[in-house]
Amino acid sequence: MxxxxxxxxxxxxxxxxxxxxxxxxxxxxxxxxxxxxxxxxxxxxxxxLKGRYIPSSGDVVIGIVREVTANGWIVDIYSPYQAFLPVLEYPENAMRNKKVNEVLDIGDAIIGKVLSIDPKMKVTLTMKDKVCKPVRVGRIVAINPARVPRVIGKKGSMIKMLKSELGIQIVVGQNGLIWINGDRRKVSIAEEAIYIIEEEAHTEGLTDRITEFIKKKKGELENAET
Amino acid sequence: MQKPKLIVDGKRLDGRGFEELRPIKIEAGVLKRADGSCYLEMGKNKIIAAVYGPREVHPRHLQDPSKAVIRYRYNMAPFSVEERKKPGPDRRSVEISKVSREALEPVIMKELFPRSGIDVFVEVLQADAGTRTACLNAASVALIDAGVAMRGMVTSVAVAKVEGNIVLDPMKEEDNYGEADVPIAFLIRNDRIESIALLQMDGRLTLEEMKKAMELAKKGAMQIYRLQREAIMKKYMKEETEEPEEENEQ
Structure with missing residues (x-):
C-alpha cells in the first residue's frame, strides 16, 4: 500500500x-x-486523494451550458473556472442556419475538449473532436475528480471492462463527470460500480473486484428476467 | 466577583500541570457537502470548520487575476457562551477572522488558483478560552482534508501568565483572571517548526517570560500537530478498513 x-x-x-x-x-x-x-x-x-478539477488543455470534459451569448456558450465544467465554448469551435455542419440557442441551450450537457487555458485561467473548449458531442440521452454520474484515473484504470483497463461486460457507452470526463448510455438496468449497474470505484479508489485489485461485482449483478438481472 | 485562586499546590484548577494541554479530540471530514471539514474539541471548546474551494468568487470584483482569494469567517454561536452572544459579526470576530486569515494566507499556495476563492468557515459551538487557536487548528485540518495545496500545516496554541506562572493552553478562568494571554500559531513542516504564523498578546510579559512562553508553545504545538495528522490519517485509514465489511453486506 x-x-x-x-x-x-x-x-x-x-x-x-x-x-x-x-x-x-x-x-x-x-x-x-x-x-x-x-x-x-x-x-x-x-x-x-481529494480536490477540485483544475483544467488542462487536451482534457475531455463533460459540462453543462449555463449561459448563451452571441458568440458562444458559457459552460460549467465543475471546476473553479467556467469554460467558454465559442460558436466557431462547434462543428459547422451542425450550425448552419441555426441560432446559437437552438444548437445548445441553458441546461444542455456537452462532451467537450479543453482547447486552451490562458494564464488568467480563461478556459476555452472545443467540440471539434470525434469524442465531442452534445449529450441528449443517457445518464451523467458525478464523482470526485481525483478518482477519475481509477475509473479509467491502467491503460483504460477498467473502462474497457465496464464497456465490454455491460455493452454500454461510457465517456469519462477528466472533471469527474461520467456519461453512461445504454440499457437502463445496465446503466444502473455501471453507476453503482462507478460509485464503488470512487469509494475504494486507493485499494489493490480493484478491477478484479469490480468485474466480479458486475458479473454478479448481471446474473441477478438474468435471473429476474426468467 | 472575587478573583478565585487559580493555582493550588503547583496544579491548575482542572488539575493540569503548567506545561499540559487540555484533552484534544479531532475528527476530519465530518461534513458531507463541504470540500473539507473538521470537528475539534480542545478542553471545553467545541469547534466545527468547513472549507469550500477553490471555487469561483462572488461577487466578481473580489477576484484576483494572479492568485486565489482566501476568506475566513470566525463566528461564535449565540449559545457558545453562558450569556447569550448576539449573533452576527462584531468587532472581536471580525478582527479574529482577519488575523486568522493572515496566518493561513502564506501557507496556502494561492498563486496556483488564480481568479478563484477558498472559503474557510469556523463556528464556535462552545467557547472556553483560546477559541481562535482551536479554530485555526480546525481550519488547518479542514484545508488539508479539502486537498488544498499548502506549504505545511498551521498549528496554534495559547500561552498565559497566571499568578506569575507561564502556563500552556489557558482555560476560561485563567484567561479571565490571568495577567497575560498570548495566542501563537506556527507553520509546521515535516515535523519541524518553520515559522510563526500568528502572535498576539493581551497583557504584558517580560522578555524572559516571553522566551519561556515561546518554548512552552512550541512543545504544545508539536503535540497538537501530531493529533492533527493523526485525525487526517484516521479518516483515510478508516475508508480502507471499512471495505471488507461493505463487501460482506452485498
Whole structure:
C-alpha cells in the first residue's frame, strides 16, 4: 500500500525527481497536498486523494451550458473556472442556419475538449473532436475528480471492462463527470460500480473486484428476467 | 466577583500541570457537502470548520487575476457562551477572522488558483478560552482534508501568565483572571517548526517570560500537530478498513 502524505512532508532530497503534487524549496522536495506517495528512483509524485478539477488543455470534459451569448456558450465544467465554448469551435455542419440557442441551450450537457487555458485561467473548449458531442440521452454520474484515473484504470483497463461486460457507452470526463448510455438496468449497474470505484479508489485489485461485482449483478438481472 | 485562586499546590484548577494541554479530540471530514471539514474539541471548546474551494468568487470584483482569494469567517454561536452572544459579526470576530486569515494566507499556495476563492468557515459551538487557536487548528485540518495545496500545516496554541506562572493552553478562568494571554500559531513542516504564523498578546510579559512562553508553545504545538495528522490519517485509514465489511453486506 502506498504511504499517505500531507502538505509539507519531506518526500525526496533530489529536486530533479520532483513531479506532480510536489514543490521544491532549498533543494528539497515536499508534498503539496494530501495524497498518496508514488516514489521511484528517478521520480517522486503525489497522487491527490481529494480536490477540485483544475483544467488542462487536451482534457475531455463533460459540462453543462449555463449561459448563451452571441458568440458562444458559457459552460460549467465543475471546476473553479467556467469554460467558454465559442460558436466557431462547434462543428459547422451542425450550425448552419441555426441560432446559437437552438444548437445548445441553458441546461444542455456537452462532451467537450479543453482547447486552451490562458494564464488568467480563461478556459476555452472545443467540440471539434470525434469524442465531442452534445449529450441528449443517457445518464451523467458525478464523482470526485481525483478518482477519475481509477475509473479509467491502467491503460483504460477498467473502462474497457465496464464497456465490454455491460455493452454500454461510457465517456469519462477528466472533471469527474461520467456519461453512461445504454440499457437502463445496465446503466444502473455501471453507476453503482462507478460509485464503488470512487469509494475504494486507493485499494489493490480493484478491477478484479469490480468485474466480479458486475458479473454478479448481471446474473441477478438474468435471473429476474426468467 | 472575587478573583478565585487559580493555582493550588503547583496544579491548575482542572488539575493540569503548567506545561499540559487540555484533552484534544479531532475528527476530519465530518461534513458531507463541504470540500473539507473538521470537528475539534480542545478542553471545553467545541469547534466545527468547513472549507469550500477553490471555487469561483462572488461577487466578481473580489477576484484576483494572479492568485486565489482566501476568506475566513470566525463566528461564535449565540449559545457558545453562558450569556447569550448576539449573533452576527462584531468587532472581536471580525478582527479574529482577519488575523486568522493572515496566518493561513502564506501557507496556502494561492498563486496556483488564480481568479478563484477558498472559503474557510469556523463556528464556535462552545467557547472556553483560546477559541481562535482551536479554530485555526480546525481550519488547518479542514484545508488539508479539502486537498488544498499548502506549504505545511498551521498549528496554534495559547500561552498565559497566571499568578506569575507561564502556563500552556489557558482555560476560561485563567484567561479571565490571568495577567497575560498570548495566542501563537506556527507553520509546521515535516515535523519541524518553520515559522510563526500568528502572535498576539493581551497583557504584558517580560522578555524572559516571553522566551519561556515561546518554548512552552512550541512543545504544545508539536503535540497538537501530531493529533492533527493523526485525525487526517484516521479518516483515510478508516475508508480502507471499512471495505471488507461493505463487501460482506452485498
Amino acid at each position: 502506498r504511504k499517505i502524505v500531507m502538505p509539507g512532508d519531506l518526500i525526496a532530497k533530489n529536486p530533479r525527481a520532483a513531479g506532480y503534487g510536489t514543490y521544491v524549496e532549498k533543494g528539497k522536495v515536499y508534498a503539496k497536498f494530501l495524497g498518496l506517495l508514488d516514489k521511484t528512483d528517478t521520480s517522486v509524485r503525489v497522487i491527490p
